[in-house]
Amino acid sequence: MQSPQLFQQFPPPEANIIFAGDSAYPPFEWSGDNGPEGFNVDLAGAISVQGGTSVRYLLGEWRDTIEALESGDVDVAAMFVSPAREKLFHFTTPFYVVNHAVYASESHPQVNGAYNFSGQRVAVEERSVAHEKLLAEDLAVDIVLTASTQAALEAVLSGQADSVITTEPTAEYLIDNLELPLNRVSPPFWPSSYAFAVKHGRDDLHLWLQNALNAAIASNGYQDIYENWKSEIRPDGNSLIHIPFYVGYTAITAILFMVTFFLWSWTLRRKVINKTSDLQAALVRVSQSESHARYMADYETETDLARPHYFNQLVNEKLKQCPVNSELMIFRLIRLNEVSGTLGQSYSKELIETITARLKARITGPCCYFGRGTFALFSSRTEVRRFLEALSNEQTKQMPYIRYVAGSARFSKHGRSSEELLANADSALLTAFFNNKEWVVYDHSMDPSPKDQEIITALRTCSLEGMYAVYQPQIDIVTGQLTGAEALVRWQHPTLGALSPCDFIPLVETLGYISQVTEKMIDAAVDLAVRLREEGRPMVISVNVSVHDLADPAFFAKVKNAIQRCQGAFCDLKLELTETSFSSEIGTISETLTRLKCLGVGISIDDFGTGYSSLTYLSMFPVQELKIDQTFVFNLEANTKNCDIIRSTLMLAEHLKIKTVAEGVEDKETLSKLRELKCGCAQGYFISKPLPEAEFLKFIKEYSAPGQA
CATH class of the missing domain: 3.30.70.270 (Reverse transcriptase/Diguanylate cyclase domain)
Structure with missing residues (x-):
């Protein structure tokens, strides 16, 4: 039973925690006939019990598992601690130590470790600790990368590699169960600590995980799991002691009895001493871990001030x-x-x-x-x-x-x-x-006014009932064909009625609740894009995002999950970024935008020409489109300065191979002038006002290019 004196209960950050691992890494984790099995899987179950929440265990190739943890698609993964990984992840207290060894065919000579067989072809699982160490220590070997430990062993049998470096328990398990003609040809080396890892920045998850692991270790849960798997995760490497045949039977019996009694007494005494020492050390670690976890929960890491x-x-x-x-x-x-x-x-x-x-x-x-x-x-x-x-x-x-x-x-x-x-x-x-x-x-x-107070209350309680998206179409200026639409937020509040964005967006931004609105708009845009694609009318839907969204380390995963959840296409979503969004946390924003672009999500600068450092941002971020602000488009025929500004912007975009969209097109004359200036696309009331979803779908069916109806 968990001790309330030792453990403070930390609530789980989510209702369902996703653990991930290697689908072919027995005895620690693998995909069995009845789902995930192994020592790590059982330990995750014990953590689930101690942590008071359900867990799900997803298995796949190890390289995919690490990438999923890096991107935030999964929450936790068990892995070996290494300096390179500590830069990416926050680790719990180690719960086991595993040695590596070299495995090869029966004819392969014995080696002393990883350092004296230069020139050989060595198979390792991609992104494993062995892979990291071979790269870091620049050993003169030819690295053969494989998707799993089993594939690495089979690479030796197929002649693709001369030997394998991997962990002892997994190699011994696979060699025994698959009856592979391979042997260990080195003593153990590279002892590595096994621990659970979470992505940096997820302090609440790490705090909960460490606390639940501490409780599992201090209770019978961990010990029961260890005893159940001990024979598999601790390969028997002891050699036999051969007694000379000419020693008499009686002498053998007496000697064995005395030796056995002495060893039993000595072993028992050492076990008591070791167990006592281990328990004391465990209690110290638990106390230190609890103190550290409590401090991390209460104090902000950047300033060391209270949270x-x-x-x-x-x-x-x-x-x-x-x-x-x-x-x-x-x-x-x-x-x-x-x-x-x-x-x-x-x-x-x-x-x-x-x-x-x-x-x-x-x-x-x-x-x-x-x-x-x-x-x-x-x-x-x-x-x-x-x-x-x-x-x-x-x-x-x-x-x-x-x-x-x-x-x-x-x-x-x-x-x-x-x-x-x-x-x-x-x-x-x-x-x-x-x-x-x-x-x-x-x-x-x-x-605040009663109206503002009610809006603030709705935001603070995440009660966005009545908030929905409207869609303003965009067209290709030359062909007149529909090219996409921008999703804009509206709110039919249950008690306040119809709210203009001017009524609630300033409050949303000032109070820091913009992420709620952004997520709702992304979900609506993705859902619509999926239905349009299913109907054979694929269309790009744009959504505005803010600095708070882009600076959030989890934003990439939120966007990716929203699209995958609906089985949508990444290329059907475009993110429109106001220029002021780029003025802070450049590194995080650049990484997020680059990763999203690699998936196929479009990146656009909204209101171009009205913010800060426009040209600098064009060189910093993977921008694919500029949206010319409506202040330059309005009354374009009569305003020669604005016309020159737009002409210069279009020339810049052409040199950078970036698409252009003019916002705020209100009349036929403005559209004609933009066509003359060779602007790519247009958006505005002359084409259509923002429409609720049902009206937008009707508009698409009945649409004909301006001037052709």
Whole structure:
């Protein structure tokens, strides 16, 4: 039974955790007649019991499993720890150690390890630890890559390789069960720790996994599994002791009895000592692991400040003492994204580190970092005011390219709990932001309107009932044929009625709930694209995405899963990125866009010409299309400057081999002028207003090119 003194219960991050592994790696994991089997599979089951959630075990080729873990398509995989893998994954405490060895035909001479058979053809499973080590240590061997350990062994039998480097338990299991004429020709080497791995950035999953594994190890679960598989995962390598034949039977019996008794006594004593030592070491590891896991759960890794949930807890504990003249303040760095895009990520990081150091030096109460340049602190009013004054003075000297806004709420006038104070301080911060003030103290007049409050409540509870997509068609300007459509969000709120995007998008972006809307639009676009393809009318559907979406490490997996879930085509989805989306977290965004483009998803810059660093972004990201903003398209015939801007943009796009779409086409004259300028596609009310799905499908059936109806 799990001990409540040793283990804090951490909730599972998801209702169903997906474990992945190698489909041909017995005795640890393989695809049996009744599904996944093996030591790792049983251990995952024990973790499921201790962790309080269900798990699913998916098996495939090992190289595909690692790629799935890297992309976030699966949650957990058991693998050997290595320096290269530690750069990609976060590992749990190791639960087993496995040796490697060299295997070859019976005629192959004995070798001392992996270092003295240069020039040979050595088979290894692709992306295995053996593969990594051969590459890292630059051994003079010809590497033969295979999809599995069994395929590596068979490569020797077929003459494609001279030997195999692999793990002992798996090689011994396959050689015995498949009756392969191969032997181990080296002593064990490269001992490797076996552990569960999760992708970096999934701290909640790692925390839950480590806690559940600790509980399984400390309970009988792990020991029972180990005893059940011990004979398979610990190959018997002991040699026999031959007694000379001329020793008398009686002497043999007496000697064997004495030796047996002595060995039994000595072994028993050593077992007790070792078991006691192992138990003590395990308890120490559990305690250390629990402490580390608890710290990781409570403190933000970039700043070492409290995470929001722990900040709330600390503030509420302070409030129990009814502190007089205490104040909770939130402050946010303004235009941090733009500054980072101009001066670089290093400047942004140094800025956050500088402010964090000032907080730790000047504030005695709890401090918190929400991310994206937003901090919170709780202390006396005097200390809060002095910190803000110091921040204002340092802004001019040390942070000339950044400004901040702050909002605060006071105990107990503005709230008697951390949650109330945070909400009211946030309202004050928004007031400061929209009124261009540095610092505002909350008062009741700042409360959101009932309409805004209801929208905020719906967003916070993920209740997006009535939110749907409308579709505005796009056409090829030369042929007049339909080429695609842009999905735009609308909201028929259950109680507020029809809401314009102007009513809720600013709140969505300000409060950080844009990802909910994006996911809903992507799902709607993919679903429509699938149906159109099934009807024989494939069409690209575009969806707008924000910086919050692109900077999310899980965004790639979300898009990929949405398309695969509907069995759609990647080429039927296009992501439209506003230029301001590119001003922060360049590395993450570039990687995400590149991976999506490799799948076939289209990448477009929306509102081109109105944002920041347009030309720089064209060189940084795998852009395939520019959407010319409607401000340049409106009244195009009469505005010669806009006409010149569009002409220059089209020439640039032509040289870069990028497609173009003009937005906001309102009349026939504008469409004709765009055709004259050789713009590729057009979108606007002259073609069609944004249409609900049913009307859009009807529009497609009845459509004829403008001017041809």
